[in-house]
Amino acid sequence: MSDLVLLLVTGLGLGALYFIAASGLSLIYGLMGVLNFAHGAFMTAGAYAGWLTMDALPESWPTGSRLVLALLVAVVVGTVIGVVVEVVLIRPLYRHHIQQVLVTVGLSLAGVAAAQGIWGSDPRPVDKPVWMTTTSDVLGARLPNDRLVYVVAAVALFLGLMALLHLTRLGLVIRAGVENRTMVEALGINVRRTFTVVFAIGGAAAGLAGVLYSQYAGAVSPAQGGSLLIFAFIVVVIGGMGSLPGTAVAAVVVGLVQQLANYYAASGVGDLSVVLLLALVLLLRPTSLKGAPA
Amino acid sequence: MTSSTQTPPAVRASTGGPDSPDGPAGTQPRSSRARVLLRAIPALVVVAVLAYLPYVAAELPGILPGRVNGPGSMQLLATCLVVGGIALSYDVLFGRTGLLSFGHALFVAAGSYLLTISLSTWDLPLPLAVGVALGLSTLLALAVGAIALRVGGIAFAMVTLAFAQAASIVVMRNPGGLTGGEEGKPLDRDALPGLLVGVSNAPYRYWLALGFVVVAWVFVSLLVRSRAGHAMAAVRENEQRAAVLGFGTYRVKLMAIVAGSFLGAVGGAVHALVLGGSNPHLTTSEFTLSLLVMVVLGGAGHRWGGVLGGVLYTYADARLVEVSNAGFLHSLPEVVRQVLSQPLFILGAFFVVVVYFAPSGLTGLGGRLIRRAGTR
Numbered sequence: 001m002s003d004l005v006l007l008l009v010t011g012l013g014l015g016a017l018y019f020i021a022a023s024g025l026s027l028i029y030g031l032m033g034v035l036n037f038a039h040g041a042f043m044t045a046g047a048y049a050g051w052l053t054m055d056a057l058p059e060s061w062p063t064g065s066r067l068v069l070a071l072l073v074a075v076v077v078g079t080v081i082g083v084v085v086e087v088v089l090i091r092p093l094y095r096h097h098i099q100q101v102l103v104t105v106g107l108s109l110a111g112v113a114a115a116q117g118i119w120g121s122d123p124r125p126v127d128k129p130v131w132m133t134t135t136s137d138v139l140g141a142r143l144p145n146d147r148l149v150y151v152v153a154a155v156a157l158f159l160g161l162m163a164l165l166h167l168t169r170l171g172l173v174i175r176a177g178v179e180n181r182t183m184v185e186a187l188g189i190n191v192r193r194t195f196t197v198v199f200a201i202g203g204a205a206a207g208l209a210g211v212l213y214s215q216y217a218g219a220v221s222p223a224q225g226g227s228l229l230i231f232a233f234i235v236v237v238i239g240g241m242g243s244l245p246g247t248a249v250a251a252v253v254v255g256l257v258q259q260l261a262n263y264y265a266a267s268g269v270g271d272l273s274v275v276l277l278l279a280l281v282l283l284l285r286p287t288s289l290k291g292a293p294a
Numbered sequence: 295m296t297s298s299t300q301t302p303p304a305v306r307a308s309t310g311g312p313d314s315p316d317g318p319a320g321t322q323p324r325s326s327r328a329r330v331l332l333r334a335i336p337a338l339v340v341v342a343v344l345a346y347l348p349y350v351a352a353e354l355p356g357i358l359p360g361r362v363n364g365p366g367s368m369q370l371l372a373t374c375l376v377v378g379g380i381a382l383s384y385d386v387l388f389g390r391t392g393l394l395s396f397g398h399a400l401f402v403a404a405g406s407y408l409l410t411i412s413l414s415t416w417d418l419p420l421p422l423a424v425g426v427a428l429g430l431s432t433l434l435a436l437a438v439g440a441i442a443l444r445v446g447g448i449a450f451a452m453v454t455l456a457f458a459q460a461a462s463i464v465v466m467r468n469p470g471g472l473t474g475g476e477e478g479k480p481l482d483r484d485a486l487p488g489l490l491v492g493v494s495n496a497p498y499r500y501w502l503a504l505g506f507v508v509v510a511w512v513f514v515s516l517l518v519r520s521r522a523g524h525a526m527a528a529v530r531e532n533e534q535r536a537a538v539l540g541f542g543t544y545r546v547k548l549m550a551i552v553a554g555s556f557l558g559a560v561g562g563a564v565h566a567l568v569l570g571g572s573n574p575h576l577t578t579s580e581f582t583l584s585l586l587v588m589v590v591l592g593g594a595g596h597r598w599g600g601v602l603g604g605v606l607y608t609y610a611d612a613r614l615v616e617v618s619n620a621g622f623l624h625s626l627p628e629v630v631r632q633v634l635s636q637p638l639f640i641l642g643a644f645f646v647v648v649v650y651f652a653p654s655g656l657t658g659l660g661g662r663l664i665r666r667a668g669t670r
Contacts, residue, residue, distance in 0.1 A: 278453065
């Protein structure tokens with residue numbers, strides 16, 4: 001029983017990370033139809049920004065407050081990168097979806113290579129607050145505290161994004177844009193400015209995901225963002241391409257399936273079972289996933 | 295093709311209309327055949343020059359490591375050619391059919407690993423091993439394609455990426471010592487004919503690679519000119535219209551995936567023979583992305599695009615490291631030098647520039663420049 005609780009919570013923590021990584025992708029895809037391959041590079045940038053911040057701050061500070069500052073810096077860096085990339089690279093290719101994907105592919109290659117050139121390809125260890133390395137007893141299971149942090153962060157992000165989408169005027173425009181972009185434009189609303197905002201939100205979420213994933217892995221490395229991105233893609237597809245609640249549910253399911261399969265079958269089977277899950281969803285419900293025509 | 299479709303009116307006018315017995319039907323095939331022969335001459339010259347390279351003992355400092363026919367240069371050129379052929383096989387999907395697949399590496403890796411495993415672990419003779427590798431890879435392409443094609447557009451790209459990633463995980467996990475994990479799996483040298491083994495036989499592996507590129511090029515050219523090729527182009531240009539016209543677009547796309555993957559698997563097998571084993575890098579999503587970059591760099595859907603892009607990309611990836619040691623860079627700040635020392639950074643940035651300013655790739659750019667020079 002305690003094993004199961006432990007697995008469920010660690011799976012939930014993993015799913016929370018997947019959700020944070022996938023939420024930005026899903027928003028951007030839903031509104032703009034852009035598959036952002038550079039999202040992995042955004043996450044890597046956030047992870048390195050966080051790592052550099054934690055290194056730059058004096059050792060005497062408690063690690064927890066350094067981590068909070070690192071998160072803030074990473075979110076700001078992610079936002080700035082998102083805005084710059086949207087304005088400089090994505091906007092001129094408006095309505096050329098394939099070219100937009102290609103540009104983000106080039107960006108992801110160049111970004112990872114740049115990080116590799118500056119900081120080397122070896123993983124660099126990251127400081128972790130002591131509390132996050134310990135466990136707490138719940139229902140007889142010793143639960144690692146860091147998973148709880150990820151879950152709290154993901155829930156906060158989810159509620160924040162839902163509030164943004166459903167309670168503000170900006171959210172109204174975004175939702176309307178996902179529904180029918182041409183109509184929103186015809187009503188005289190500047191959808192392009194909304195694109196920039198959505199990219200900024202996506203970048204911020206990517207920065208957050210980058211730091212939290214580097215905490216999860218205990219290190220930063222250039223390839224980190226890319227490996228998280230693959231699972232984020234799978235989550236976005238299973239979640240129905242562009243729906244935030246769908247993405248949340250899919251993230252939890254993927255995290256749980258991966259963790260349970262890794263424990264009850266063999267380590268490494270979890271990653272495969274996620275892909276099998278994807279194939280199954282595609283075979284059973286392909287119509288809900290058609291996606292916007294490219 | 296555009297020039298040949300423009301000629302009939304002129305021919306018709308000179309022979310006195312479509313009713314005349316020795317009209318367009320009689321003259322056009324001969325002239326188009328002559329044109330085909332004429333257009334094939336540059337290709338034949340290029341192939342002849344490339345085939346002669348192993349007899350050239352000159353040194354090209356800075357361009358190739360050591361003598362042109364030295365083992366280092368031969369190996370580098372052979373790798374460039376193989377990857378060029380593999381990029382051409384990806385162009386069957388991306389440039390010819392408009393399928394944005396991120397899973398092509400899966401089939402290349404399948405060809406490579408299945409050949410290595412059948413030779414080294416199952417001890418099959420070479421012809422049988424090649425047959426097993428290509429047969430299983432094609433079946434895999436059929437299965438994966440059939441599932442992935444249930445979704446379209448961007449979702450298709452993501453699904454193919456996921457399948458390739460699954461394969462990458464399997465290869466890295468090294469089930470039962472079959473794939474060699476991160477180290478890769480070497481070919482059993484005793485199972486190969488002597489000509490393909492050893493440093494001194496590098497020219498033979500080079501010719502093998504060259505032969506693969508020629509076969510791939512002819513295969514793609516024939517495919518594109520066939521009925522199936524026209525159906526692929528129709529699907530690329532406007533899938534809905536193609537469906538209305540009565541093409542089974544699902545079947546056409548599946549056919550393109552299987553044909554491209556078969557060619558990719560051949561490339562993977564040749565890659566294994568040239569490099570003496572299978573490398574897990576072939577399975578990574580990075581390799582698929584680089585195939586996409588190659589095809590777009592060279593010119594998607596262009597007869598030379600894939601090969602040119604693949605050769606240039608592989609060459610640049612291998613040789614750009616030298617650039618970072620060049621003297622004129624020493625005055626630059628440390629960080630800039632570190633970034634520029636990464637070939638992938640330069641290639642990625644260059645790729646973004648090409649997408650913006652030369653959307654039809656280098657071949658398209660070259661064609662445009664030639665035409666502009668001609669009109670002046």
